[in-house]
Ligand SMILES: Nc1nc2c([nH]c(=O)n2[C@H]2C[C@H](O)[C@@H](COP(=O)(O)OP(=O)(O)OP(=O)(O)O)O2)c(=O)[nH]1
């Protein structure tokens with residue numbers, strides 16, 4: 001059994017500027033994981049809350065005071081020589097002008113450029129969490145005129161959605177691929193990403209941004225089906241499926257059902273407590289799905305979620321909901 005005291009508790013911050021760039025610092029060569037890029041932060045001192053530790057570290061290392069922050073992800077990682085529990089916060093407003101107060105180089109970097117930087121091994125899920133939005137739209141099943149479907153997609157994107165899963169189980173291959181091509185174009189216009197809920201081989205054929213594996217595909221794959229230029233996500237319902245998603249190298253997961261839904265009445269749910277336990281133990285970002293919507297995003301962040309995934313709450317026009 002592992003004793004909680006075995007873990008070195010560390011807080012770190014993804015500090016964002018108004019242009020959406022994130023601040024990186026380079027670890028001094030002589031330290032643990034030296035020479036690599038990091039999110040500024042450091043060890044939690046005895047008696048400190050996480051927020052206190054975060055404020056102290058950002059003052060010491062960058063000369064800034066966080067004004068608006070929230071939990072982003074918590075990751076445990078065992079290096080050969082130490083085990084760290086990294087509590088990473090997203091800081092969206094701060095006072096002061098950040099600079100490397102300990103002589104360390106610091107740099108503002110666009111999130112999409114983060115994969116080109118070298119980080120400590122623990123940081124892979126953190127980098128994904130920084131790059132991913134807090135809402136993940138799962139499209140409703142297309143029916144009838146595809147133009148109506150695309151208009152609705154456009155509406156969701158106009159509302160700020162930046163990550164979409166094209167879920168259309170009822171469409172034959174040719175129709176799915178045609179719709180995917182149109183949906184990708186629509187997403188591009190809004191700077192959004194589209195993942196296909198389908199065979200991974202379709203992704204390169206239509207130029208999508210990645211694949212979303214349903215439980216069946218997740219169970220059938222022995223390894224990550226696409227290289228790191230693409231997103232690979234998975235639908236999970238329990239610890240076993242989450243472990244599988246991690247083992248094959250998925251970038252993130254969706255965990256459901258958190259709450260009862262109209263589509264699965266009477267099905268057992270995780271509840272926020274059950275969700276939080278699984279999401280905290282996961283080593284990849286996890287979205288909460290099932291009976292949740294944008295209004296639940298703050299609650300999701302308080303329960304170790306990347307954010308919320310939804311069909312109903314993000315797709316259907318508000319007026320069409322009961
Ligand atoms: N700050 C930070 N630490 C990270 C990241 N990734 C990662 O594996 N770590 C590890 C490296 C270290 O083992 C530990 C952080 O400890 P630290 O050496 O920065 O602690 P500190 O700022 O309090 O430094 P010190 O006062 O002890 O010199 O967490 C990251 O992105 N940011």
Ligand SMILES: [Mg+2]
Nearest residue numbers: 040041042043
């Ligand atoms: Mg530090």
